[in-house]
Amino acid sequence: MNELHEKVGCIHMHSIYSDGSGTIEEIIDAGISVGLDYLMFTDHFNLKPIENGYEGWNDNLLSLFGYEHNDMNDENHYMLFDMDKVMPKDYTVEEYVKTAAKKGALGIIAHPDEIRSHLVSYPPYPWTHWELNGFESIEIWNQMSHWMEGLTKWNKVWRWLHPRSSLITPTDRILEKWDELNLQRRISGIGGVDAHQYIHKLSIGIKVKVFPYKVLFKTIRTHLLFYEPLNPGDHVIDSKNRFINAIRSARCFISNYKLGDARGFRFWAETEAKNYNMGQSVPIPEEGVNLQVILPADAVIRFVYNGKRGGRVTGDSATRIVKEPGVYRVEVYQGGKGWIYSNHIRLEKEDSNES
Ligand SMILES: [Zn+2]
Ligand SMILES: [Zn+2]
Structure with a gap:
């Protein structure tokens, strides 16, 4: 199996095109600086980076753009790749899952099992519609959900300072759900960083970056495997189709880079x-x-x-x-x-x- 070609990168990040603080250029630079092969962006309800020409290669890194959809209650977040346009915001979950499936887009359920109560301004956004079957993948490990779920007033400061050390394992809840789903049909699992690089203003007036992109890019990575080599400069749409196909086919694995470079698994x-x-x-x-x-x-x-x-x-x-x-x-x-x-x-x- 060593003849498979591996591309390592991060999925699920937000830029200034939605609620992230970084420009696309800044995020790409962060990805390049830590040696990633690809980034899959998912701004909320926004595919404009594609119109603005950002999809493609920079050095050895391929940037691909999907978007994150949610329902009117801000639940059931759904990452979509290969949609030609953003669907209406008032669609029900059933409508956006079905429409995307019909168009052949890749739908990935984001942070499906979030539970948290410590930060009033960041309520959980769980998935509540498991009866639908148009999705093909789920995010089994999400850096932000994980970080927030374990938060208490005692460990808050330590956790702000050490976001990478807070990562332990995906929850058993989601792993059980994922195994159960796979007994019915193939549902691939991916890891997401859910990076926003929040800007936090301290009481003394100084602004600090919380969870910088570069730090999160050294946490949960998704490794995609390809039968044929994929090289910088390859046709962007072909490459995108191959990436989507690797995820859809579950020819991938997830690693926490903090514990070591998992290339070669x-x-x-x-x-x-x-x-x-x-x-x-x-x-x-x-x-x-x-x-x-x-x-x-x-x-x-x-x-x-x-x-x-x-x-x-x-x-x-x-x-x-x-x-x-x-x-x-x-x-x-x-x-x-x-x-x-x-x-x-x-x-x-x-x-x-x-x-
Ligand atoms: Zn989300
Ligand atoms: Zn998100």
Whole structure:
């Protein structure tokens, strides 16, 4: 599986085109300075950066633009890529999820399980319409939701100063939901930074930047895998389609860069006939399927089968022979914190594949 080509970047950020404080140029520079390969912007109800010519390559970094939609109650935030225009603000959730699906856009549920009560001006924005099925992906780890959920008046100052150390793991609530959804159909998982770079005015009149883009770009990253190389300068629309396809196909994994550069992680399934990647379905041969994991550094690896975590394996690789149908994914830990989350590989009874 080493022949796959990997692009590492951040998804979900806001610029001055909505409620972020940074210009697109400033955000791109921040991405380049920390070595990202791509940025996927999601300003609220705004696709103007595309009209203004921002979509494309700067040095080795590709900037792509979608937007974030929400309902009239400011709930059910939905990130959309490849929409030709912003949908009306008074659409119901059902209307915007269905319309986007019909147009072939990629819909990603943002911060689906937010719970928080500590900041009056930042209420939670959870997803409340799981009965709809036009979405193809969910944000299983969101830097801002995570940061705000654990906030108390005691740790507030420490957390303002150390946003990266506050990250532990995605919530079990969302992981359980994600596993449950995948038993029905493929729903890819991505990580989001939800970066805004808030400007906070201190009582002494000095303005400080809270969660600068550059700091958040060193937290939750989404690694996308491609069968063919993708190079700076490649046609922008083709590249965009390939990025969207990698997410939609669940050929991706999530990492927390604070715990180490996860480039090189791979999770795949081997049978005598062929290899399968994350996001794919494997017909189970009689001798079983060999699940394989490799890591760029030693860590604790856990296989997760239909939402149940298996035992811990320490090292830079792990294998497991499995025969049971269902969905398998991998979690990797460093020092008790979540470092890498793979997408699922589905195993299916061989005859169920023939119809
Ligand atoms: Zn949102
Ligand atoms: Zn957002």
